[in-house]
Amino acid sequence: MLRARVTITLKQGILDPQGDTVRSALAALGFDGVADCRVGKFVLLRLTESDRAKAAAQVEEMCRRLLANPVIEDFRFELEEIP
Amino acid sequence: MLRARVTITLKQGILDPQGDTVRSALAALGFDGVADCRVGKFVLLRLTESDRAKAAAQVEEMCRRLLANPVIEDFRFELEEIP
Amino acid sequence: MPRTLPAEPRVSPEVVAAHGLTEEEYAAVRAILQREPTYTELGIFSVMWSEHCSYKSSRVHLKTLPTAGPRILQGPGENAGVVDIGAGLAAVFKIESHNHPSFIEPTQGAATGVGGIIRDIFTMGARPICLLDSLRFGPLTQGKSRYLLGGVVAGIAGYGNAVGVPTVGGEVAFSESYAQNPLVNVLCLGIAAADRLFTARAGGRGNPVIYVGAKTGRDGIHGATMASETFDETSEERRPTVQVGDPFREKLLIEACLELMATGEVVGIQDMGAAGLTCSSCEMASRGGTGIELDLTRVPRREEGMSPYEVMLSESQERMLVVVRRGAEETVRAIFGKWDLDAAVVGTVTDDGMLRVLDGGSVVAEIPANALAEGAPAYRRPAVRPAWLDALQEADLSTLPPPGDWGEALAALLASPAIACKRDIWRQYDHMLYLNTVVLPGSDAVVLRVKGHPGGLALSTDGNGRYCFLDPYVGGMIAVAEAARNVTCGGAEPVALTNCLNFGDPTRPEVMWQFAEVVRGMGDACRALGTPVTGGNVSLYNETLGRPIFPTPIVGMLGLLEDIRHATTQWFKGAGDLVYLLGETRDELGGSEYLKRLHGREEGRPPALDLARERAVQEACRAAIRSGLVRSAHDTSEGGLAVALAECCIPVEGEPIGFSGSLPGALRPEAAFFGESQSRIVVSVRPRQGPALEALARRHGVPCTLLGTTGGPTFTLTAGGATLRAPVEALAEAWRGGFAAAASWGAP
Amino acid sequence: MRFGILVFPGSWSHQDFQYMLGDVMGFEAQVVWHKATGVEGFDCLILPGGFAHGDYLRAGAIARFSPVMPAVIRFAERGGLVLGSCNGFQILCEAGLLPGALLRNASLQYRCQWVHLRVESTATPFTAALAPGRILRMPISHGEGRYHADAETLRRLGGEGRVIFRYCAPDGTQAPEANPNGSAEHIAGICNAQGNVLGLMPHPERAAEGLLGSEDGRLLFDALLARVPG
Numbered sequence A, B: 001m002l003r004a005r006v007t008i009t010l011k012q013g014i015l016d017p018q019g020d021t022v023r024s025a026l027a028a029l030g031f032d033g034v035a036d037c038r039v040g041k042f043v044l045l046r047l048t049e050s051d052r053a054k055a056a057a058q059v060e061e062m063c064r065r066l067l068a069n070p071v072i073e074d075f076r077f078e079l080e081e082i083p
Numbered sequence C: 001m002p003r004t005l006p007a008e009p010r011v012s013p014e015v016v017a018a019h020g021l022t023e024e025e026y027a028a029v030r031a032i033l034q035r036e037p038t039y040t041e042l043g044i045f046s047v048m049w050s051e052h053c054s055y056k057s058s059r060v061h062l063k064t065l066p067t068a069g070p071r072i073l074q075g076p077g078e079n080a081g082v083v084d085i086g087a088g089l090a091a092v093f094k095i096e097s098h099n100h101p102s103f104i105e106p107t108q109g110a111a112t113g114v115g116g117i118i119r120d121i122f123t124m125g126a127r128p129i130c131l132l133d134s135l136r137f138g139p140l141t142q143g144k145s146r147y148l149l150g151g152v153v154a155g156i157a158g159y160g161n162a163v164g165v166p167t168v169g170g171e172v173a174f175s176e177s178y179a180q181n182p183l184v185n186v187l188c189l190g191i192a193a194a195d196r197l198f199t200a201r202a203g204g205r206g207n208p209v210i211y212v213g214a215k216t217g218r219d220g221i222h223g224a225t226m227a228s229e230t231f232d233e234t235s236e237e238r239r240p241t242v243q244v245g246d247p248f249r250e251k252l253l254i255e256a257c258l259e260l261m262a263t264g265e266v267v268g269i270q271d272m273g274a275a276g277l278t279c280s281s282c283e284m285a286s287r288g289g290t291g292i293e294l295d296l297t298r299v300p301r302r303e304e305g306m307s308p309y310e311v312m313l314s315e316s317q318e319r320m321l322v323v324v325r326r327g328a329e330e331t332v333r334a335i336f337g338k339w340d341l342d343a344a345v346v347g348t349v350t351d352d353g354m355l356r357v358l359d360g361g362s363v364v365a366e367i368p369a370n371a372l373a374e375g376a377p378a379y380r381r382p383a384v385r386p387a388w389l390d391a392l393q394e395a396d397l398s399t400l401p402p403p404g405d406w407g408e409a410l411a412a413l414l415a416s417p418a419i420a421c422k423r424d425i426w427r428q429y430d431h432m433l434y435l436n437t438v439v440l441p442g443s444d445a446v447v448l449r450v451k452g453h454p455g456g457l458a459l460s461t462d463g464n465g466r467y468c469f470l471d472p473y474v475g476g477m478i479a480v481a482e483a484a485r486n487v488t489c490g491g492a493e494p495v496a497l498t499n500c501l502n503f504g505d506p507t508r509p510e511v512m513w514q515f516a517e518v519v520r521g522m523g524d525a526c527r528a529l530g531t532p533v534t535g536g537n538v539s540l541y542n543e544t545l546g547r548p549i550f551p552t553p554i555v556g557m558l559g560l561l562e563d564i565r566h567a568t569t570q571w572f573k574g575a576g577d578l579v580y581l582l583g584e585t586r587d588e589l590g591g592s593e594y595l596k597r598l599h600g601r602e603e604g605r606p607p608a609l610d611l612a613r614e615r616a617v618q619e620a621c622r623a624a625i626r627s628g629l630v631r632s633a634h635d636t637s638e639g640g641l642a643v644a645l646a647e648c649c650i651p652v653e654g655e656p657i658g659f660s661g662s663l664p665g666a667l668r669p670e671a672a673f674f675g676e677s678q679s680r681i682v683v684s685v686r687p688r689q690g691p692a693l694e695a696l697a698r699r700h701g702v703p704c705t706l707l708g709t710t711g712g713p714t715f716t717l718t719a720g721g722a723t724l725r726a727p728v729e730a731l732a733e734a735w736r737g738g739f740a741a742a743a744s745w746g747a748p
Numbered sequence D: 001m002r003f004g005i006l007v008f009p010g011s012w013s014h015q016d017f018q019y020m021l022g023d024v025m026g027f028e029a030q031v032v033w034h035k036a037t038g039v040e041g042f043d044c045l046i047l048p049g050g051f052a053h054g055d056y057l058r059a060g061a062i063a064r065f066s067p068v069m070p071a072v073i074r075f076a077e078r079g080g081l082v083l084g085s086c087n088g089f090q091i092l093c094e095a096g097l098l099p100g101a102l103l104r105n106a107s108l109q110y111r112c113q114w115v116h117l118r119v120e121s122t123a124t125p126f127t128a129a130l131a132p133g134r135i136l137r138m139p140i141s142h143g144e145g146r147y148h149a150d151a152e153t154l155r156r157l158g159g160e161g162r163v164i165f166r167y168c169a170p171d172g173t174q175a176p177e178a179n180p181n182g183s184a185e186h187i188a189g190i191c192n193a194q195g196n197v198l199g200l201m202p203h204p205e206r207a208a209e210g211l212l213g214s215e216d217g218r219l220l221f222d223a224l225l226a227r228v229p230g
């Protein structure tokens, strides 16, 4: 079976207050080695399609139509084999 | 430079209303090949540490202490080299 | 005889003990069944006989509270209390705690608490229209307390806002005693047609029992038992009991259930709260004098391989059990289908009084329903006045070093998180939805108009744990009196209350004594003020590592306004008005916020309460409001007279108004300024109406003292030979900014 | 004037709009379930506040695919009046009827409070009768109201008079403290190129009675009455 791991982030240049807050919180905990932090969404999809190419096309389409908003977000995904 | 891609999801068995709703929305759009959907968080960290092992240990610690809520969430991350 | 499934563990003494049943209770189980219970049956008994579901330690005391009155349509015993508010309408309300889950996971714990209490309200046929939250945490100087506060508020906001029930008020207080055991109490109120109320009774043999709402998972199994245990170091590891709320599904459930109720097909309906399917089915059968037979294979599930034990004990959220007339199954399916919710016939009403649970063909549990509900054990546990109380009460408060500057002392009190403006909390809550909120949060009571009614409702939640710790009887009385006073200040007549009693481990005689005394005090105050108790909730075992919380009753008072134009706020309305004090100020500093904040002491006797005086002061205030004399009314509570007057000067937004005046008499200044004598209300009137107010107070036999006038850039109060003076702007800054500073919440 | 008020699963302001438009202002106002496929007979459609589909994923992301939305889009294309408030604004942006998107508040917290708005433009019938520069007082109630659009879109909106409301201080000046969510250029409401589709984060229906503290919200609909008699 295939599983898609989709990550969605705000486009470069869009203010990400959550990322900034997480970065300061990390710094406050002593993690000072974080140069930048962005917070986005993660969608894990278990697919019934077993053909990789077809699955990739489907997921691409899901991202375009629903999962990400192209005005503000970029997406990226990978497929992995699961038992 | 190293970048950590952290994905955080609700633990197995914990209700994920957002994932369930997204799955029905995808099905309503005609994407009926999604057997399961979980929605979580994605955190992208640019690190100043260049040693992979050290960076991994740091990120692991950040996840445990702040990024993920161990009561209800699981996390996973990978490191990638960026220019 | 039920069949024990092969996979079920054997019921050994260890298993029984792990289920929290005592040896005597287990013997009672065997006597009821006349055999050994199966594992599933043991689970069912254990949750139903837990403190949380059975009230086994508290029942004998709760019975002493007054519960009847001409306006009471439903007292304790159903999912919520119901009060006739006139115009053919009824107010349905109740408060409930979610303390233990909120400590383990603050956001989800608080969120699911909100979801649970909302279900109790619409179960009765009412549309929920508002929530109030009453919270207790450790000191905000501790990171853990700030984390819990932030998480709990986010959870209430996240659920309440999305589900579309505005959170219009509440309160929050802080003390070391709550550091490892925060309190999260949430009140919900709904409006129903007075002649269309629903109850949780299963009636009519052969009627279908229908499960509606979300699917069942392994959420929160043994949540009810958890709420009946104290915490130790391992508590935070009890992960699997955490539940996640789904406000979206709950919103659909509200709409679908109200739509179903409108069809006239519903016989009885009950939400699945603590102890889930078990509790809802046996309580409905027991109340209805019937039995219920369930087939677990028909229960909608979201996880595979769940055992009967797990299905019966799951506390998955957003589920209800409905009994409808035979033949109405399709109606139910159509309505729930429209809202994309599951509806499955899972059983039938029988007339043999048994809760019978089938899994496929075999019976896995068969228990008299009544033995699980009303038949649960009840204890009169030993109660002993704590030996340490005398020393605390007798603490010498006669010689306190005065502060360097009285004005700075006032600013410090105004900035104290207990007193400071809580806008940083309530602006995270939608508090205006449904167009009812006439007096917004921030004043003594929230006032809601009720559409289709000439008047409206006022609500306040109160309960001073420190007073109860120092004298539980007096503290219990004051909790009721203060909540009533707040509602009075809003322009309403207090008519009924709901309450949540948060205490430590009832097997400790000292805790049990506190409980009994608080309930006795509340009962006396309820009788004196004419406000019966319509229901509530008891949360015991609030302690961690043997340290119980302050005994904390939270009273949610409902007030009725016959005319919405009587809605009153605490703020001065302009310069040149006269400011009066109704009531009397005595030398009382015990248990005060002043003593705690400026001297680090939580000692002494709490202020005394004369119930006849309390009643007279409130009646005088309401009469003055109704006759149109009053421009503002504010009771004095934590921080005393100086804090109350300063709060009248400082609106949540906009320009503050100064005050200048004095309190006559020979009290020492700290008691005059900051003592917390009860039964006092500060009112302002137009200058020419002073004499009318004085005459009205005289008629009610209530002391009425002219304190001074409003206006100017400073706040000045003279008493006991001392003068407290501060720029009103500086006081405004302290009050408005104090909370964000203490909670480390950033500005906008 | 006949108003159709859309109801998505998870909407909650539709009741308030119905009360305001019907009971308070005396219009004909009717709710329309999101599974309806036609919106005939209405002069104006309201997309109300709430959490349609729980606002899961992104506010408005799932609601834009509701069965009723194609009819709403056709209605708008033919010049029908559409007002989206709060969640309704978010849905209009997701559906592409309005440009840009609404992001999580900069404070990362939900905000329910009174705000002041400056009327920036009369390019839509909802504000046609109001003087530009007029200050209105209305509540907001949202967690995702930070308006965002790319620089080019912002320039176009400004240039074409399509920014209808900006957050301001009580005296009309613009200051970061008066911007409750961090919106780009303090934007609180915009309209489409034709002016018949208006989206705003504030809740006009909550400001329609003196009892509740403001009647400014009525002005948007008074203005409508003035323009479309009957």
Ligand SMILES: Nc1ncnc2c1ncn2[C@@H]1O[C@H](COP(=O)(O)OP(=O)(O)O)[C@@H](O)[C@H]1O
Binding pocket: C133, C134, C135, C167, C168, C169, C170, C171, C172, C418, C419, C422, C425, C426, C440, C441, C442, C443, C444, C445, C446, C461, C462, C486, C637, C638
């Ligand atoms: N947690 C909270 N949630 C909502 N409103 C709150 C909360 N805490 C306090 N408030 C509001 O702040 C105001 C003052 O509360 P409080 O200090 O408890 O008043 P009082 O002393 O009159 O009981 C009230 O209007 C109350 O509703």
Ligand SMILES: [Mg+2]
Binding pocket: C444, C486, C634, C635, C636, C637
């Ligand atoms: Mg008060």
